[in-house]
Amino acid sequence: MRRQAKVMSGESAAMERDESQESQKLERVLLEKRWKERRARRFFRYISLTYTLFFLIDPILSHRRDAWIALAIAYPIFLLSFVVAAETRGRTRWIAYTVLFAVGYVYMPFNSSASGLFVYPVAMLPFILKKPRKALVAMGAQVSGMFLEMAIFGLNRWAVCVGVFFVVVITLTNLYYAEQERSNAKLKLANEEIEHLATVAERERIARDLHDLLGHTLTVIALKSELAGKLITSDPNAAASEIAEIQQTSRKALAEVREAVLGYRSQGLSAEVDRARKALATADIKLICDGLPNELPIAEETVLCLAVRESVTNIMRHSEATEVWMQFRFRDGRLHVTVADNGKGGVKEEGSGLRGMRERVEALGGRLSIQSEVGTQLTIDLPQGAATA
Structure with missing residues (x-):
């Protein structure tokens, strides 16, 4: 009994360890994706500063010393305020925004080519203000202020109108992208809530299944023991018969638990492919699947589920692919599975995940091969056995 309990405990621990490792891998992939997105936003944010080269037009054409002095004073203040507004949060950020707006109004009369100063603060506001209406009000106030300053100081009408055009276009464009980001964030929260509820429901199901599976069996074993x-003293032969029945019942219970554990590790190949499709979609990768089997033996289905999971994780982490193809074919009494992508390829050595996949496939009498010259193609060849297409 102790030995059987240890086996059951070991299988349960292995299941939890595999699930934990897969969860950690997916979390690392998502963190890497978010970090890349942040780096991309930061890159484009600072590359937009190249447009400040237009601020030099007026000082160069006017040949006035005071124009260069005004630029030397205003530009460092603008640059510092821009960086602070982009990299900080809370009260400090709003102070930086106020300075950005003020620099635009104060410096514009000295340099008509610097109307772009008005673009930078309103371009970032849609991503900070939660309500689009506030960003539109800020844009309207900015445009009104620009026209008012043009009327008061007699500024170049063409330069001011160009600035107004870019303020309106960039603000509205960023409003669209900001709303899209918020919608994606809400969708992500909703998906996380659904996953949490599904996890809770699955735990309750496992608890019910284990109760139904072991409750009666353990009661019988306890009574017979x-x-x-x-x-054992009055009728040794009857006691030996009871002990033999206990051994038979415990072996049957162990087999049922093993089968249940295999079922818990995989909810089916179809469900695993659906999860793969959703995971790849988060990385903007399209999955095309063909010939998915309707029924497979538990052992083969579990191995293929783990193989699909490991392949998808590797594709998301390393491949830089945009499309993935999965194909399942029964041929000559064997099941042939292909997972291919159009990424950069270049797999030179197998990591622990691929080695574990190969060991599981070979344990069922199958073969696993990898080609990675152009993209990566993983092929699994398993004996068909009791599988049906």
């Missing part, structure tokens, strides 16, 4: 203990 008690009876054997009473009979």
Whole structure:
């Protein structure tokens, strides 16, 4: 009994360890994706500063010393305020925004080519203000202020109108992207809530299944053990018969638990492919699947589920692919599975995940091969056995 309990405990621990490792891998992939997105936003944010080269037009054409002095004073203040507004949060950020707006209004009369100063603060506001209406009000106030300043100081009408055009276009464009980001964030929260509820429901199902599976069996074992203990002195033959039945019942229970554990590790190949499709979609990768089997033996289905999971994780982490193809074919009494992508390829050595996949496939009498010259193609060849297409 102790040995059987240790086996059951070991299988349960292995299942939890595999699930934990897969969860950690997916979390690392998502973190890497978010970090790349942040780096991309930061890159484009600072590359937009190249447009400040237009601020030099007026000082160069006017040949006035005071124009260069005004630029030397205003530009460092603008640059510092821009960086602070982009990299900080809370009160400090709003102070930086106020300075950005003020620099635009103060410096514009000295340099008509610097109307772009008004673009930078309103371009970032849609991503900070939660309500689009506030960003539109800020844009309207900015445009009104620009026209008012043009009327008061007699500024170049063409330069001001160009600035107004870019303020309106960039603000509206960023409003669209900001709303899209918020919608994606809400969708992500909703998906996380659904996953949490599904996890809770799955735990409750496992608890019910284990109760139904082991409750009766363990009760029988306990009663027969008690009876054997009473009979061991008065009727040794009857006690031996009871002990034999206990061994038979415990072996049957162990087999049922093993089958249940395999079922818990995989909810089916179809469900695993659906999860793969959703995971790849988060990385903007399209999955095309063909010939998915309707039914497979538990052992083969579990191995293929783990193989699909490991392949998708590797594709998301390393491949830089945009499309993935999965194909399942029964041919000559064997099941042939292909997972291919159009990424950069270049797999030179197998990591622990691929080695574990190969060991599981070979344990079922199958073969696994990898080609990675152009993209990466993983091929699994398993004996068909009791599988049906």
